[in-house]
Amino acid sequence: MKITMLEPLGVKEEKIMEMAKRFTDAGHEFVFCGEPIKTEEEKAERAKDADVLIIANSPLTSNVINAAENLKMISVGFTGVDHVDLEACEKKGIRVCNAQGYATDSTGEMTVALMLACLRNVVPYDKVVREGGTMHGFQHNTLKGKTIGIVGTGAIGRKVGELTKAFGCRLLGYDVVENQAALDLGIEYKTLEEVFAESDIVTMHAPLLDSTRNLANEKTIGLMKKTGILINCARGPLVDSQALADALNEGRIAKAGIDVYEMEPPIPAEHPLLNAKNVILTPHVAFYSEESLEHRVGIVCDNITAWMDGNPINVKL
Ligand code: NAD
Numbered sequence: 010m011k012i013t014m015l016e017p018l019g020v021k022e023e024k025i026m027e028m029a030k031r032f033t034d035a036g037h038e039f040v041f042c043g044e045p046i047k048t049e050e051e052k053a054e055r056a057k058d059a060d061v062l063i064i065a066n067s068p069l070t071s072n073v074i075n076a077a078e079n080l081k082m083i084s085v086g087f088t089g090v091d092h093v094d095l096e097a098c099e100k101k102g103i104r105v106c107n108a109q110g111y112a113t114d115s116t117g118e119m120t121v122a123l124m125l126a127c128l129r130n131v132v133p134y135d136k137v138v139r140e141g142g143t144m145h146g147f148q149h150n151t152l153k154g155k156t157i158g159i160v161g162t163g164a165i166g167r168k169v170g171e172l173t174k175a176f177g178c179r180l181l182g183y184d185v186v187e188n189q190a191a192l193d194l195g196i197e198y199k200t201l202e203e204v205f206a207e208s209d210i211v212t213m214h215a216p217l218l219d220s221t222r223n224l225a226n227e228k229t230i231g232l233m234k235k236t237g238i239l240i241n242c243a244r245g246p247l248v249d250s251q252a253l254a255d256a257l258n259e260g261r262i263a264k265a266g267i268d269v270y271e272m273e274p275p276i277p278a279e280h281p282l283l284n285a286k287n288v289i290l291t292p293h294v295a296f297y298s299e300e301s302l303e304h305r306v307g308i309v310c311d312n313i314t315a316w317m318d319g320n321p322i323n324v325k326l
Contacts, residue, residue, distance in 0.1 A: 011079070012313060013059035014042035015052060016067050018086050019302040028310050049073060056080065061316075063309055064093070071097035084312045086305045088112065088296075089244075090325045091217070098326055105326035106312040110164055111305035112296035117168030119295035120242045121152075123266025124173070124210055126289050127238045128152055153177040158208030160184075160201070160224060161215030161243065162191040169212055170194045181208055185220070206232040210240060217244035227252040230262060237262040242295040245270040254281035257288055264288065268295045 012032055018025065022041050029039040040059075045067070046052050052069075053076035056062055060079050062069075066087045074080065074097040082104045085093060090107050098105050126132060129149045137147070157173045159166040162182040167190055170180045174195060182196040183204040192198075201224065205211055211233065215221040225239060225248040233239070239262060241248045250271065256262045265288040270276050274292040282288055308323070315322040 010060040010317075011038045011040065011058060012061040012063065013040040013055060014063045015056060015069070015073075016045055016065050017043055018063070018065055018306050018309070019297070020306050024303065025306055028306050031310065031314065053077075061313055063313075066092055069093045074098060074101065074103070082106070082313065082316050084108075084309045084316075085325070086111070086309045089216070095326050103326070104316055104321055104324065106316065106321060106323040107325050108305045108308040108312070109323045111308050112298075112301040113164045113168050115298040115301035116165045116242050116295040117172055118298075119268065119291070120165070120169045120212055120214075120240055120266075121172045121176075123240050123242070123268070123289060123291070124157075124212070124238065125152060127210075127240075127264040127266050127287075128155075132289055155179075155209040156181060156207060158183070158199075158204035158211040159191075159196060160204060160211065160213050160247075161221075162188050162196055162198075163214060163216075165242070166212075166214035167191055167194055167196075169214065170196055184215075201229060202232055205229040206234075209234065209236065210238045212240040213243045213247045215243060215247060217246055222246050223249045225249060225253065227255075230256045233262045235261065235263065239265045240267075241265075242268040245272070251281045253288075254285035257285045267291070269293050 022043055025041060032039050046055060049072055052073045056073050056077040058079055059077055061082045062080060063084050063086065071094045074094055080103055085105060085107045088107060088109060090105055093105060130147055153176050156179045159170055159180065159182045162184040171194060174180060180196040181199050181204050182191055183199060183201045187198050213225060230252050239253060253265055257265060267282060267288060268291045282290060312323050
């Protein structure tokens with residue numbers, strides 16, 4: 010079979026080829042990709058004789074899928090598969106598998122990094138020192154003793170629970186499904202409103218669905234404590250950015266740490282969060298650690314092996 014990478018996976022060629030040795034040793038062809046492919050036409054040309062495609066998070070349209078006449082399987086090096094035209098895949102009976110869990114540790118740690126950066130004034134302190142200032146006029150807070158409200162108690166939500174529990178935090182949770190592993194961790198399930206009202210830090214970890222769009226909105230953000238902190242390392246549209254910016258600018262909540270937006274960065278200059286007070290912004294990088302990228306190449310290859318063996322794993326379609 011011909012296994013073709015359609016975009017880079019952020020790991021060096023020699024490392025990827027080492028992981029792909031299992032395929033080449035078995036007589037399959039493996040086509041590495043080190044540079045982003047710019048046009049749809051180039052993608053379609055590259056995909057046209059592939060049996061298996063490996064992609065990351067750039068859109069895979071029906072044009073490319075239909076051009077790949079032999080295509081049977083897509084191994085997506087990403088958690089979400091909303092960038093793949095699943096309807097086109099379904100019509101052609103193409104199996105789609107994702108890299109579920111590759112970034113759980115990385116995203117969980119980044120979430121806690123943003124919590125600590127907010128609580129401990131890391132970004133303003135850096136500026137103060139560079140401008141010749143002193144500690145005076147600042148005070149910061151510990152994570153210990155804080156109540157963390159986890160919206161979406163799946164893999165990443167629970168990782169954040171595990172990490173913040175180690176700091177001595179109390180854990181509240183909201184989810185559409187109560188999860189035994191979350192209960193075992195000590196997460197107390199509450200309503201969405203209770204989580205926003207009772208937590209010192211609310212952190213978003215639900216997927217992007219119609220039901221999760223704007224879960225953090227004017228009303229729920231309005232329930233937060235004045236000292237409250239909102240963190241979003243899930244998907245941008247879970248938070249109403251304008252409502253968050255207004256709450257920050259009016260001092261109705263204290264701080265926010267945001268990794269994701271309605272669009273992939275660069276975000277437009279007029280975006281409300283660019284002009285909001287007390288918010289730390291990162292360019293959708295929570296998943297992007299060296300360790301998680303290597304882990305995802307392993308999962309992407311395992312998905313192909315399992316599918317070839319007739320026992321597909323991480324199946325999304
Ligand atoms: P997961 O599937 O393990 O957990 C998601 C949880 O959200 C589940 O428990 C689910 O029941 C819950 N949920 C679904 N609908 C809900 C609703 N309406 N209200 C509350 N909870 C709801 O997924 P995960 O691995 O924990 O990842 C969570 C999300 O994080 C992903 O969907 C992805 O969008 C995002 N993510 C972001 C980055 C990043 O770099 N910023 C990296 C990885 C994942």
